[in-house]
Amino acid sequence: MTPLLEIKNLKTRFFTSEGVVKAVNNVSYSMESGEILGVVGESGCGKSVHALSIMQLVQDPPGKITNGEVWLDGKDLLTFSEKEMKKIRGSDVAMIFQDPMTSLNPVFTVGFQIVEALRLHNDMTKAEARERAGELLALVGIPGAEQRLDDYPHQFSGGMRQRAMIAMGLSCEPKLLIADEPTTALDVTIQAQIVDLVKKLQDDLGMAIMWITHDLGVIAEMADRINVMYAGAIIESGNVRNIYKKTRHPYTMGLLGSLPRLDEDPGAELLSVPGLPPDLLALPKGCAFAARCGYRTEKCLEEKPPLEEIDGREHAVACWHWEEIAGSK
Amino acid sequence: MNTEKTPLVSVRNLKKHFPITGGFLQNQVGAVKAVDGVSFDIYPGETLGLVGETGCGKTTVGRTMMRLYEPTAGEVELNGVSLTELGEKDLRKIRSKMQMIFQDPYASLNPRMTVGSIVAAPLDVHTKLSKKEKHDRIQELLDIVGLNPDFVNRYPHEFSGGQRQRIGIARALALEPELIVCDEPISSLDVSIQAQVVNLLEKLQKELGLTYLFIAHDLSMVRHISDRMAVMYLGKIMELAGRDEIYLKSMHPYTQALMSAVPIPDPDLAAKSKRIILDGDIPNPKNPPMGCNFNTRCPIAKERCFIEDPEYREIEKNHWVACHFAEETRS
Numbered sequence: 001m002t003p004l005l006e007i008k009n010l011k012t013r014f015f016t017s018e019g020v021v022k023a024v025n026n027v028s029y030s031m032e033s034g035e036i037l038g039v040v041g042e043s044g045c046g047k048s049v050h051a052l053s054i055m056q057l058v059q060d061p062p063g064k065i066t067n068g069e070v071w072l073d074g075k076d077l078l079t080f081s082e083k084e085m086k087k088i089r090g091s092d093v094a095m096i097f098q099d100p101m102t103s104l105n106p107v108f109t110v111g112f113q114i115v116e117a118l119r120l121h122n123d124m125t126k127a128e129a130r131e132r133a134g135e136l137l138a139l140v141g142i143p144g145a146e147q148r149l150d151d152y153p154h155q156f157s158g159g160m161r162q163r164a165m166i167a168m169g170l171s172c173e174p175k176l177l178i179a180d181e182p183t184t185a186l187d188v189t190i191q192a193q194i195v196d197l198v199k200k201l202q203d204d205l206g207m208a209i210m211w212i213t214h215d216l217g218v219i220a221e222m223a224d225r226i227n228v229m230y231a232g233a234i235i236e237s238g239n240v241r242n243i244y245k246k247t248r249h250p251y252t253m254g255l256l257g258s259l260p261r262l263d264e265d266p267g268a269e270l271l272s273v274p275g276l277p278p279d280l281l282a283l284p285k286g287c288a289f290a291a292r293c294g295y296r297t298e299k300c301l302e303e304k305p306p307l308e309e310i311d312g313r314e315h316a317v318a319c320w321h322w323e324e325i326a327g328s329k
Numbered sequence: 330m331n332t333e334k335t336p337l338v339s340v341r342n343l344k345k346h347f348p349i350t351g352g353f354l355q356n357q358v359g360a361v362k363a364v365d366g367v368s369f370d371i372y373p374g375e376t377l378g379l380v381g382e383t384g385c386g387k388t389t390v391g392r393t394m395m396r397l398y399e400p401t402a403g404e405v406e407l408n409g410v411s412l413t414e415l416g417e418k419d420l421r422k423i424r425s426k427m428q429m430i431f432q433d434p435y436a437s438l439n440p441r442m443t444v445g446s447i448v449a450a451p452l453d454v455h456t457k458l459s460k461k462e463k464h465d466r467i468q469e470l471l472d473i474v475g476l477n478p479d480f481v482n483r484y485p486h487e488f489s490g491g492q493r494q495r496i497g498i499a500r501a502l503a504l505e506p507e508l509i510v511c512d513e514p515i516s517s518l519d520v521s522i523q524a525q526v527v528n529l530l531e532k533l534q535k536e537l538g539l540t541y542l543f544i545a546h547d548l549s550m551v552r553h554i555s556d557r558m559a560v561m562y563l564g565k566i567m568e569l570a571g572r573d574e575i576y577l578k579s580m581h582p583y584t585q586a587l588m589s590a591v592p593i594p595d596p597d598l599a600a601k602s603k604r605i606i607l608d609g610d611i612p613n614p615k616n617p618p619m620g621c622n623f624n625t626r627c628p629i630a631k632e633r634c635f636i637e638d639p640e641y642r643e644i645e646k647n648h649w650v651a652c653h654f655a656e657e658t659r660s
Contacts, residue, residue, distance in 0.1 A: 042519035157610040158383075187382035187546065189607045192590035196606055214520060217549075217592030221599030240596040258524035259594050260553030266572055269531070270553065272524035276489050 002074060003030035004208050005054070005176055010068035012046075012053045015061060019281045023049040023063075025232040028307075031208055031225075033175060038219030038240075039212045040255070041229035044277060047212050050229075051178050055095055056085050073175060091121040094169040098181035100161035104153040110137075110164050111149025114171055121172045136167040141197055159190035163197065170201065178210045183218060195222060216255055220244060228252050231278050231288035234307055238315035246315065248322040250293045287320070295321040335409075336370035337540050338394070338508060343367045343403035345386075345393045349615065361614050363389040365564035366403070368641065371508070376534065376541040378555030378572070380548055380587070384611055386564040387544045391510045394542070395427055396420060407508065425455045428501035432513035434493035438485040444471070444496055445481035451503040470499040475529060491522035498529065502537070510542045515550065527554055548591045552576060557647075560584045563614055563622040566641065570648040580644065580655040583623050621653070629654060 012024035024046045031037050041047045052058045053065050056077065070077040072092060080088065089095075097103040105113060114133040118124055124132070130149065137145035140163040153161055162182060169177055179198070183191040199222055202209055211219055219226060219240075226243045228236040228251065236249040247253050257271025275292040278284060284291065290300040299320050307318040319325070344367075346360040363386045371377045381387045392398045394405050396412055405412045407427060415423065428451075431437035438447055448467050452458055458466065468478040474495040485493055494514060501509050511530065515523040531554065533539060545551050551558060552572050559569040560583065568581040579585050586605040593599045607626045612618055618625050620635040627634065633653055641651040652658065 042521060159610055187611075188548065188590040189382065189586060190610065191592075192604055192606055195592075196604070215592065216520075216594040220594050220596045221592060221602075244594065244596050254521055256594060258520045260527075260549045261593060261595070262549050262552060262576060262588065262591055263593065263595075263598065266553045266555075270524040270528055272528055273521035274525070276491070276522075277519075 003071075004033040004035075004073055005031040005210075006069075006071040007050075007054070008069040008071075010050060010053060010070065011066045012049050012058060012063060013066050014063045021280045022283055023232050023280060024053060025283070027068075027229075027232075027234055029227060029234060029237060030313075031176070031210065033208050034202075034206050035225060036202060036209045036211060036223045038223035038226040039210060039229060040214065040216055040219065040226060042214055042255075042277060044280065045229040046232035047229050048180050049232075051095065051180055051210065051212055054178065055089060055093065056080070056082075057095075087121070090117055090174070091172040092174055093176040093178065094172070094174040095178040095180060096162075096165045096169045096182050098184050100158065100165045100185070101153065103165060104161060106153050109150050109152055110156065111151075114149075114164070114168050117168055117171045132171070133167075136171055137164065139170070139201070140164070140167045141193075142167075158186055159193060162186060162190075162194055166194075166197070166201070170205070170207075173205065174207060176208045176210065178212070180212045181214070182211070184213070184215070191218065198222070216244075216259060228255070231283060232280060233288065233318065234316075235289065235318045236316070237307065238311065238313075238317075242311065242315040246326070248310065248315070248317040248325050249289075249319050250295050250321075250325065251289045253325075254292075287318075295319075295324065297321070334372050336406075337373045337408060338371040338542075339404075339406045340370070340390075340394060341368050341404040343390065343393060343405065344401040345389050345398055346401045359615055362564050362617060363614060364393060365617075366641075367561075367564075367566050369559055369566065369569060371540055371542060373507070373540055374534075374538055375556040376543050376554055378551035378558040379542060379544045379561060380546060380551045380558060381561035382546060382587075382611060384563075384614060385561040386614070387546075387561050388512055390561070391429070391512050391542060391544050395424070395429060395510060397429075421454075425451070425504040426506050427508040427510065428504065428506040429510045429512060430494070430497050430501050430514045433517055434490050434497055435485075435517075437497055438493055440485055443482050443484055444476075444488075447485070447496060448481075448499045448503055451500060455504055466503070470502055473502065473533070474499045489522075490518050491525055494518065494526050495529065498526075498533070502533070505537070506539070508540045508542065510544070512544045513546070514543075516545065516547065523550070530554065548587060560587065563611060563617055565622055565651060566649070567623065567652070568648075568650045574645075574648055578648075580648070580650045580658050581623075581652045582627050582629055582658055585658070586628075621651075629658065 008028050010024055010027045014021040027050055039047045054070050111133050115129040118129040118132055134146045142148055142163055183194050223240055225239050227234045230251050236252045254273035273292050278288050286301040286303055287305055290296045305318045305320045307316050309316045345364040346362050348357045349359040351358040379387045393400045445467050448470055452463055471478045476495050515526050543554055555572050557571050558575045560567045562583050568584045586607045589605045609626050612625055620637055621639050624630045624634045639651045639653045643649050644655050
């Protein structure tokens with residue numbers, strides 16, 4: 001079976017007056033249909049830019065995809081023209097963003113915006129599209145959906161706006177839904193509502209979901225697989241259990257250690273990662289994490305570790321010392 | 330609340346209402362009850378965590394307590410001195426005993442001032458140190474917060490978010506305060522940097538005997554750093570107890586839902602956890618519901634909750650809850 005999404009050696013660069021920002025560096029992975037993939041990393045690790053690259057929404061200039069292939073459902077997206085991409089976006093792959101206030105147009109009603117998306121991709125009359133829009137809002141759990149279609153975004157609360165964005169994302173039943181930090185701007189009780197909703201929708205509709213986040217907590221309960229990114233590259237990848245239970249990359253270990261947990265002894269000191277992420281304008285020659293790493297050796301500074309499969313597709317890690325780490329646990 | 334020790338800070342029935350004006354003459358037509366009757370004590374050397382969701386009034390509590398906002402009603406005492414009655418001059422003097430660390434390290438540092446002059450600002454206002462003494466003190470402060478003392482002549486934009494937060498901490502420490510109000514000091518930082526700053530705050534507390542009011546929305550982080558925790562909702566404290574009591578024996582349905590909504594970074598535990606999903610959103614503080622503030626979302630609300638505002642009462646020793654049915658909801 002061919003995977004739903006396959007990315008090969010993707011490189012995205014931003015050509016700025018200060019130099020070339022290496023935002024995405026040789027990212028390769030695949031996603032099966034119906035799978036939930038979590039993409040985790042801190043700000044500036046390239047997780048959002050890599051998703052925008054899939055959608056070909058990287059602003060050019062200054063951004064440019066300089067290398068690689070993106071195969072979605074047997075189509076090589078990077079060879080597509082802007083016109084062809086417009087057809088793909090929304091219908092094959094849809095994206096929802098972090099801030100629902102800036103991604104909804106404030107001067108149009110929510111209903112108008114969903115109807116617009118529906119009619120762009122489907123042969124529908126206005127009345128049909130409006131009916132479907134009402135159904136979609138009801139599907140994402142907005143009470144009184146029919147009436148709320150005529151509301152403007154500012155009349156919705158933050159959680160409801162994100163629900164409306166999800167409704168819009170689902171409007172054309174995409175095979176892949178990319179959610180870029182969809183709950184970061186929301187409170188925990190609202191976040192729990194949205195996570196619950198997305199899990200339910202995924203069960204019912206069966207689309208693949210890429211959930212981009214900096215929060216290792218949120219995706220632990222929903223993702224099948226996880227990619228951990230650092231300085232524009234995947235440094236550890238695998239199924240959820242392997243990432244959380246058999247962590248092999250020192251950065252992933254640091255991320256997990258930095259999180260206090262409600263079920264743990266609150267007195268213990270947090271395991272923080274010292275130092276700062278590297279400057280993407282001047283990435284080091286060797287491993288990008290070496291400067292902050294406790295396992296660093298001469299080799300790490302000289303040679304970049306490849307993403308090596310240590311358990312087939314179930315677990316891959318980019319570290320020279322993963323065996324030592326495995327042994328020490 | 331606790332008879333053995335005398336509190337460093339005690340807050341009684343604190344209220345802050347922001348007026349809403351409207352109409353041609355800008356008459357007051359209503360009020361946003363941001364803080365509506367909050368009482369708590371903070372004991373010397375402890376950390377009191379204040380958690381709640383957006384708009385619950387937690388930041389306003391911190392600011393009103395320090396009289397950055399004029400309280401509408403209520404009492405705040407620091408070491409037995411009532412802050413609410415002080416005039417400008419006396420207030421300025423006592424402010425050196427209480428300092429604040431802000432959420433946004435980008436907005437809270439003046440971009441045109443060097444790190445040295447930012448950290449020196451409180452010293453200029455409150456002390457009469459000589460140039461040499463001031464210089465030494467700045468070097469010492471930067472060293473304490475883990476910044477290279479050679480950076481004194483750099484500007485804030487040359488630092489990362491975590492480093493800027495350290496500058497803010499150095500500034501707060503300059504006058505050797507007794508109380509530091511930390512208002513979401515880590516929410517704008519990346520996970521790995523958050524842990525660095527939290528560890529630093531804990532280290533400083535141990536070494537300098539500081540007392541913190543730690544305001545944040547991140548429950549697991551607040552539980553990690555706090556000795557006791559207060560949970561706020563719509564301008565009121567719903568529950569206040571020791572960090573373990575509030576995690577293991579929470580009585581208020583809101584606290585229980587809030588605790589269960591915190592994601593656990595462990596797939597096995599996450600799969601097992603039973604989540605209480607609350608319906609709806611927080612009501613508008615302009616127009617809070619009758620009776621208990623939480624009644625629009627509460628899974629166990631009964632008739633009484635829509636009529637009568639629950640009393641904030643001490644159900645067990647040092648465990649305060651504002652719920653009519655606290656005895657029944659014990660988990």
